Amino acid sequence: MVTPGPTVEIANLRVRYGHREVLKGISLEVQRNEVLGIIGPAQSGKTTLLRILNRTLDDVPGVVITGAVKVDGVDVRQVKDVFALRRKIGMVAPLPVGLPLSIFDNVAFAPRMAGIRNRSELEERVERCLRQATLWDEVKDRLHSLGTRLSGGQQQRLTIARALSHDPKILCLDEFSIAIDPVTTMRIENVLKNLRAQMTIILATNLVQQARRLADRTGFLLNGELVELDRTEVIFSDRPANRKTYDYVNGMFG
Amino acid sequence: MTRRKQLSESMARTVFLLMTLLMVVPLLLIIGYLVYQAWPILSLDFLLTNPKHGMRAGGIWSPLLGTIYLVVISLAVATPIGILAAVFLNEYARDNWFTRVVNLAVVNLAGVPSIVHALFGLGAFVLFARLGKSILAASLTLAIMTLPVIIASTKEALAAVPKAFREACWNVGATRLQTIRHIVLPNSISGILTGVILQVSRAAGETAPIMFTGAVFFKAIQEGHLFAYGLFDQCMALSMHLFTISTQVPDVPKALPYGIAVVLVSSVLAVNALSIIIRVRLRSRRKW
Amino acid sequence: MEKAARSIQNRPRWEVLTETAIEWLIRLCGISAILFVFGIFFFVFREGSGFLFHGFNVREFFGSTEWYPNSQTHVRYGALALIAGTASVTVLAMLIAVPFGIGAAIFISEFCGPRLKETLKITIELLAAIPSVVWGFIGLTVMNPLIINLFHTPIGLNVLNGGLILALMSVPIIVSIGEDALKAVPDSYREAALALGVTRWQLVYRVLLPAARNGLLAAVLLGIGRAVGETMAVLMATGHAVQIPTSLLDSVRTLTATIAAELGEAPVHSDHYQVLFIIGVLLFSITFVVNLAADLIVRGVRSK
Numbered sequence: 001m002v003t004p005g006p007t008v009e010i011a012n013l014r015v016r017y018g019h020r021e022v023l024k025g026i027s028l029e030v031q032r033n034e035v036l037g038i039i040g041p042a043q044s045g046k047t048t049l050l051r052i053l054n055r056t057l058d059d060v061p062g063v064v065i066t067g068a069v070k071v072d073g074v075d076v077r078q079v080k081d082v083f084a085l086r087r088k089i090g091m092v093a094p095l096p097v098g099l100p101l102s103i104f105d106n107v108a109f110a111p112r113m114a115g116i117r118n119r120s121e122l123e124e125r126v127e128r129c130l131r132q133a134t135l136w137d138e139v140k141d142r143l144h145s146l147g148t149r150l151s152g153g154q155q156q157r158l159t160i161a162r163a164l165s166h167d168p169k170i171l172c173l174d175e176f177s178i179a180i181d182p183v184t185t186m187r188i189e190n191v192l193k194n195l196r197a198q199m200t201i202i203l204a205t206n207l208v209q210q211a212r213r214l215a216d217r218t219g220f221l222l223n224g225e226l227v228e229l230d231r232t233e234v235i236f237s238d239r240p241a242n243r244k245t246y247d248y249v250n251g252m253f254g
Numbered sequence: 255m256t257r258r259k260q261l262s263e264s265m266a267r268t269v270f271l272l273m274t275l276l277m278v279v280p281l282l283l284i285i286g287y288l289v290y291q292a293w294p295i296l297s298l299d300f301l302l303t304n305p306k307h308g309m310r311a312g313g314i315w316s317p318l319l320g321t322i323y324l325v326v327i328s329l330a331v332a333t334p335i336g337i338l339a340a341v342f343l344n345e346y347a348r349d350n351w352f353t354r355v356v357n358l359a360v361v362n363l364a365g366v367p368s369i370v371h372a373l374f375g376l377g378a379f380v381l382f383a384r385l386g387k388s389i390l391a392a393s394l395t396l397a398i399m400t401l402p403v404i405i406a407s408t409k410e411a412l413a414a415v416p417k418a419f420r421e422a423c424w425n426v427g428a429t430r431l432q433t434i435r436h437i438v439l440p441n442s443i444s445g446i447l448t449g450v451i452l453q454v455s456r457a458a459g460e461t462a463p464i465m466f467t468g469a470v471f472f473k474a475i476q477e478g479h480l481f482a483y484g485l486f487d488q489c490m491a492l493s494m495h496l497f498t499i500s501t502q503v504p505d506v507p508k509a510l511p512y513g514i515a516v517v518l519v520s521s522v523l524a525v526n527a528l529s530i531i532i533r534v535r536l537r538s539r540r541k542w
Numbered sequence: 543m544e545k546a547a548r549s550i551q552n553r554p555r556w557e558v559l560t561e562t563a564i565e566w567l568i569r570l571c572g573i574s575a576i577l578f579v580f581g582i583f584f585f586v587f588r589e590g591s592g593f594l595f596h597g598f599n600v601r602e603f604f605g606s607t608e609w610y611p612n613s614q615t616h617v618r619y620g621a622l623a624l625i626a627g628t629a630s631v632t633v634l635a636m637l638i639a640v641p642f643g644i645g646a647a648i649f650i651s652e653f654c655g656p657r658l659k660e661t662l663k664i665t666i667e668l669l670a671a672i673p674s675v676v677w678g679f680i681g682l683t684v685m686n687p688l689i690i691n692l693f694h695t696p697i698g699l700n701v702l703n704g705g706l707i708l709a710l711m712s713v714p715i716i717v718s719i720g721e722d723a724l725k726a727v728p729d730s731y732r733e734a735a736l737a738l739g740v741t742r743w744q745l746v747y748r749v750l751l752p753a754a755r756n757g758l759l760a761a762v763l764l765g766i767g768r769a770v771g772e773t774m775a776v777l778m779a780t781g782h783a784v785q786i787p788t789s790l791l792d793s794v795r796t797l798t799a800t801i802a803a804e805l806g807e808a809p810v811h812s813d814h815y816q817v818l819f820i821i822g823v824l825l826f827s828i829t830f831v832v833n834l835a836a837d838l839i840v841r842g843v844r845s846k
């Protein structure tokens with residue numbers, strides 16, 4: 001069987017904020033429908049790497065980006081419609097955010113902005129995404145209450161529902177469990193396990209065990225450099241290719 | 255604390271309290287005095303009848319209507335421009351020298367003396383744009399005068415919306431304008447409204463900018479008729495009327511100018527009270 | 543699913559075009575403040591430029607107190623007395639407003655409970671909202687007889703009257719910006735000082751005032767700008783004498799009041815008319831410099 005080409009190809013990516021170099025020549029590929037984990041201590045460039053993909057890095061003052069970043073074969077910087085690109089990519093930020101709209105409108109927001117006006121289509125979409133995010137049962141009777149009044153764990157699942165609402169091909173999660181309780185974290189990890197067949201998932205996390213549980217391959221990012229990228233079993237084995245990987249994974253630093 | 259320190263502490267507090275009161279109390283006394291002197295003449299009739307007998311009797315209908323026209327038209331012009339300008343400054347402008355210059359211009363525009371606004375209105379609207387002395391020219395002059403404060407307070411209202419909301423919108427593919435339209439602006443309405451409403455009292459109270467651009471000493475119009483003025487007419491105005499009555503018309507009954515002053519001050523107070531009410535409601539109905 | 547996915551990927555062309563148009567409108571409005579500032583300078587300058595370059599005597603304007611624009615025989619445009627008029631009321635107003643304004647700012651910021659604070663701030667806002675013509679009226683009808691009775695002078699419309707009124711008008715802006723300046727001083731300064739056991743007065747005098755120095759200076763500058771630019775109140779309260787005042791009880795005429803009083807009678811585009819516009823340029827320049835200075839000083843604070 002011919003495996004389809006990689007979804008994301010990054011070649012020699014360098015990112016600098018003013019004089020500070022945050023990513024120092026990253027090259028990697030993300031295979032279609034795999035779960036790629038990115039581990040590394042704080043400030044190693046994980047967030048920057050993800051934000052490059054949906055081009056939300058453009059607004060940071062003084063940012064300089066060199067190198068090639070391709071999604072589905074097209075360089076993201078040359079894409080004609082950046083908003084279509086962002087809809088292709090679902091992004092879940094570290095801190096849960098409920099938009100100051102009703103829960104229904106939160107999940108219907110992206111489809112509406114993209115032009116879907118049909119009421120029944122929106123309702124179907126909202127229910128589907130809330131179910132996929134395992135939030136439906138908790139909120140189905142109060143879809144018109146404010147999204148900002150949900151708890152942190154619920155808001156993070158709401159964010160995931162929002163991210164799924166525009167049919168992304170790639171789902172990026174940036175340290176999604178940082179501000180939520182362990183029970184919700186487990187629930188979301190199950191959500192990800194259910195989604196892996198349908199989309200490519202890139203999971204940046206500071207919890208190395210989370211990568212071990214979920215990722216097919218894992219990359220170790222340290223100070224802006226990709227120290228090692230390999231199958232998860234290898235990264236977490238006794239003999240990863242790089243000593244630093246072993247040290248980090250086993251809690252010697254970070 | 256030692257006794258000496260306690261003494262010094264309460265002395266300091268008292269001194270500063272007195273200084274504050276020394277400014278606040280005269281204001282209250284003055285307003286009380288104005289109302290007291292104006293009492294005989296205040297009535298609904300006062301508001302609805304025109305000045306008669308060379309302004310020595312009658313009411314203030316024509317200046318009142320004129321002021322309403324000027325306020326409504328000037329804010330109708332200034333508010334959209336002000337809101338869009340604030341949207342630019344808070345949502346689109348990058349942190350560079352050009353943005354600093356724009357902000358500087360807003361601050362400077364706010365500090366322009368009212369008589370210079372009058373000169374500008376005369377030179378630009380009355381003469382250059384050939385609008386002649388008219389309600390339109392006077393309103394446009396007032397609009398430019400009220401613009402900077404509308405920009406500043408709108409900017410503050412927009413900035414109060416957390417950045418996280420905007421980022422969440424961009425992440426799902428909404429454009430900047432969509433984000434502004436659906437999330438940022440609806441959640442800034444109270445702050446914007448407060449800023450605009452406060453400018454009502456400013457537009458109603460200024461005399462110099464309208465003195466040479468459209469307000470006149472006297473103009474006869476129909477009483478009680480809301481559309482008595484045309485855009486290219488000259489008009490009377492409350493502020494101008496107070497000025498002429500107290501400086502240029504002899505033998506005016508004592509209560510008359512006080513009455514005008516009280517109408518002006520009470521509309522200012524009413525407008526400010528409204529903006530405070532909106533501010534309080536804003537705080538309690540926040541959606542996040 | 544595929545069909546839905548396709549429908550969600552592209553927005554209609556007209557929507558994109560409308561958005562682009564609106565964004566251009568936003569940018570245009572964004573720079574409108576710059577356009578208007580330049581516009582004001584341009585149009586005021588334009589109306590006075592004719593005479594400015596043909597016949598205007600700068601030495602006489604700044605050096606002579608003889609202001610006789612309507613003379614049949616010997617027209618003179620000496621504005622020194624007018625400048626002195628503006629300066630005298632402004633100085634008097636600032637001598638009163640600055641200490642009281644900063645004192646009130648200190649009280650509100652450091653000594654005040656939250657409820658009193660709210661009440662005081664609202665009162666100061668109301669003080670600021672009173673129209674200038676009402677202030678002038680107060681000067682005419684309240685201050686005037688008061689001064690006549692207290693000082694036994696024939697006329698109560700003078701520097702003292704105008705200065706007091708201007709002080710009350712300028713106080714709100716000094717209080718508001720002064721309070722911002724004090725609020726900007728980090729709480730760590732206060733905590734450190736109090737930990738050393740100083741009284742609140744010492745805290746204010748030795749720590750807060752020096753730390754907030756720049757912001758307070760900016761507040762004073764903006765108060766000065768306000769006083770210099772005020773028109774109606776001084777027109778009605780300072781009298782009509784074009785002279786350099788020798789005492790607080792002398793009547794004066796300010797630059798702003800001169801324009802307001804004489805523009806109506808000067809024939810359009812006459813020399814007199816144009817000189818009044820030149821005074822306008824002078825006023826605009828003064829307030830522009832004052833505002834620029836205040837802004838630079840505040841920016842200096844923020845970049846520290």
